[in-house]
Amino acid sequence: MNRYTARMTRPTTRVLAVLELLQGHGRISGPELAQRIGVDGRTLRRYIAALEDLGIPIATERGRHGAYMLVPGFKLPPLMFSDDEALALSVGLIAARELGLAEAAPAAASAQAKLTRVTPDRLQRQLQAIAGTVRIDLAHGSAAPRSNEALIALTAAAQAQQRVHLDYTTPQRQHSERDFDPYGLAWRAGAWYAVGWCHLRRDLRSFRLDRIGTVRTLDAHFERPAGFDALEQLAFSIATLPRSIAVEVLLRTDLRTARDAFSFAFGLLEPVADGVLLRSSADDLDWFARQLARLPFDFEVRTPTRLRSALRRHAMRLQKLVAGD
Numbered sequence: 001m002n003r004y005t006a007r008m009t010r011p012t013t014r015v016l017a018v019l020e021l022l023q024g025h026g027r028i029s030g031p032e033l034a035q036r037i038g039v040d041g042r043t044l045r046r047y048i049a050a051l052e053d054l055g056i057p058i059a060t061e062r063g064r065h066g067a068y069m070l071v072p073g074f075k076l077p078p079l080m081f082s083d084d085e086a087l088a089l090s091v092g093l094i095a096a097r098e099l100g101l102a103e104a105a106p107a108a109a110s111a112q113a114k115l116t117r118v119t120p121d122r123l124q125r126q127l128q129a130i131a132g133t134v135r136i137d138l139a140h141g142s143a144a145p146r147s148n149e150a151l152i153a154l155t156a157a158a159q160a161q162q163r164v165h166l167d168y169t170t171p172q173r174q175h176s177e178r179d180f181d182p183y184g185l186a187w188r189a190g191a192w193y194a195v196g197w198c199h200l201r202r203d204l205r206s207f208r209l210d211r212i213g214t215v216r217t218l219d220a221h222f223e224r225p226a227g228f229d230a231l232e233q234l235a236f237s238i239a240t241l242p243r244s245i246a247v248e249v250l251l252r253t254d255l256r257t258a259r260d261a262f263s264f265a266f267g268l269l270e271p272v273a274d275g276v277l278l279r280s281s282a283d284d285l286d287w288f289a290r291q292l293a294r295l296p297f298d299f300e301v302r303t304p305t306r307l308r309s310a311l312r313r314h315a316m317r318l319q320k321l322v323a324g325d
Helices: 011-024 030-037 041-053 083-096 104-117 121-133 149-160 230-239 255-261 285-293 305-324
Strands: 058-061 067-070 162-169 175-188 191-198 203-208 212-221 245-251 268-272 275-282 299-303
Touching: 011 030, 011 041, 011 067, 030 041, 030 067, 041 058, 083 104, 083 121, 104 121, 149 162, 149 175, 149 191, 149 212, 175 203, 175 230, 191 230, 203 230, 245 285, 245 305, 255 268, 255 275, 275 285, 285 305, 299 305
Parallel strands: none
Antiparallel strands: 058 067, 162 175, 162 212, 175 191, 191 203, 245 275, 245 299, 268 275
16 A cells, blocks of 8 residues: 555545646656556546646546646645744634634634645644644633624625625614624624624614624625724724713823723723823723722823722722731
8 A cells, every 4th residue: 555545535635646646747647646546547537627627737648558747837836934924824823713703613723734734844843833832812701603604794795895784682682683884893802893884773883793693795885984993993982882980081101101001992092282181981980990000100080080089099908908018
């Protein structure tokens, strides 16, 4: 048993083995090719036809001892990656397993295996090392889409700027239907969201994919606003959710440092003459005070005055803890 027949148990594998042999030989006879992959002449001709259907040009010499060869000048491009590209692909596949997609883990594992098989030995070792040692925690919850179909359908519609019809279940478990222009999709805080124009509400809206039922493409198109950023819009909509207490705090720092200090949807940040103005809202001022207390730069509470009281309570608690030491 040769090295080809020993590893081939499925027709697809044998077809790929035919291609490998054709690439490795300038010319190979039909009987020899059939013998190497362990099939008869009729099956071999079927495999040759399958390769031609894939667009691979194969020249055939007729006759009892006919031969096959790739058309001169044709060569499959090698799949070559630099070290940085291999690193990016491997880490990306690891991250894909953590993104809450249905069947993402087996799909990522399969893609990782295929990537490893077609790369040179040195990069194979590097990819295997990354897959075996790197772990990524994206802190996702249980908000996985019901299937990948909604994600695939919405990304395709967003790319084609084509309107869709959604079946959607609200957080209160109320079923609704609406036409929707998907401008883009975003992943945040453990869930996938489709962001765009809702024709039912006549406004920009974000919809969690785990609450979307069916997605039906409509015969209508839209024009996405220039420069639209789905993640930025999602963060804005979350940051501006109505809560019971409006908050304004002047941060004595620059915009970049302020953005590093807060999560993307904590509030709206606006550069002003003497720092950065944070506009937000809260239902729990004690919690908000604790978030401010950890900042490495100075700040000034503008509204509400009750937030200053919450900060004083937090400071007194810390003083008692320190005094207890």
